[in-house]
Amino acid sequence: MHDDVPAAGHARHLPNFREPVTLAKDLMTLDDVSGGRVTLGIGAGTSSGFDATVYGGEPWSARERTERFGEMVGMLDRLLTEPSVTAEGTHYSAHEARTIPGSTQQPRMPFLVAAGGPRGMRVAARHGQGWVTTGAGEDLTPEESASDVGRQVERVRSACADAGRDPATLHTVLLTGFTPDPLLDSVSAFEEAAGRYAAAGIDELVVHWPIPGTQFAADQDAFERIALAHTGGSR
Structure with missing residues (x-):
């Protein structure tokens, strides 16, 4: 617990549930409406349980889950700090993706x-x-x-x-x-x-x-x- 920090929102996400471009836009909106008081918590998820099977597909292997995680976080970093992003990864891609008007917190949350x-x-x-x-x-x-x-x-x-x-x-x-x-x-x-x-x-x-x-x-x-x-x- 913090003694000196005002209450803030925490947005928790796993790569299982989102694509980077749409997630970045959602996060940018939360950052705006909260007045710049959102922190993103993100992890790779698990190979079993609800978050691995909710979409009905086969659970990812530990290797794929880790690869997706690294790719997701790296792309989110760019999407929330750059005005336009084009990237082609193994699992995720973006083509001239723009986050307008940009992050409230600078350089990003x-x-x-x-x-x-x-x-x-x-x-x-x-x-x-x-x-x-x-x-x-x-x-x-x-x-x-x-x-x-x-x-x-x-x-x-x-x-x-x-x-x-x-x-x-x-x-x-x-x-x-x-x-x-x-x-x-x-x-x-x-x-x-x-x-x-x-x-x-x-x-x-x-x-x-x-x-x-x-x-x-x-x-x-x-x-x-x-x-x-x-x-x-x-x-």
């Missing part, structure tokens, strides 16, 4: 690139203002989880260095709800978890609103106390 493998981390290093991880799963202790996330941070920083980029310029984000931390049990539990992940190199925790009956279920009152403690508000 921030990209938060979710990646756990080396190819995805290279995409984050090249195009992302931020990198997102969900950790390594729930079959660990909280301390083991933080250590694993720390190793992921080291790998994405290495990808930045390999790309000739200062690793300190890449914002690091943990999307919570997929680690063993009971961070929404209380304010103190949240702060303990936040401290562990900060020490591991994470700049920001993204917390789901409690949804009963799901893996994101949590006590609403505790959630609100945590939110208020870290935004300076009052009930």
